[in-house]
Amino acid sequence: MYNRRGMPMNPYLAGSLAGALSVLSTWFTGKYFGASTSFVRSAGFVEKIFSPEKVAQMPYFMKEIPQIDWQFMFVIGIFLGSLVSSLFTKTYRVQWVPITWR
Structure with a gap:
């Protein structure tokens, strides 16, 4: 960064x-401030589009309805904020594997 x-x-x-x-x-x-739950909810939200019956039968989603909430928007903000930051500092580049991992 x-x-x-x-x-x-x-x-x-x-x-x-x-x-x-x-x-x-x-x-x-x-x-608590975090994003881990939003990944599970996002997966359920996407899967609900293709197979709503399957999501309705999952025990986790019987309690938690997959929806867009503040945590989901937080994850979107992380992505957009890092994109804007990299564009602003002119450090943006597309790469599949970071240099340190090569």
Whole structure:
């Protein structure tokens, strides 16, 4: 991740800010700040389009109805925010495998 000057951002600062945001979101809303549940709900939402009967029979989705909620919008925001950031800092590139993993 890079800042506006094209310099790498400090991972310790980013981690500290993410931790502070997590504490504040729990304190003010009583809900944990995260995105893991939205991946399951997104899969159920997409599967519901193709096979609603199968989703209706799954025990998890009997309690949790797949829908677009704030966590789903959070995941969309992560994607769009990172795209805008990479375009703004001119670091955007399409690659299948990151350089560090080669």
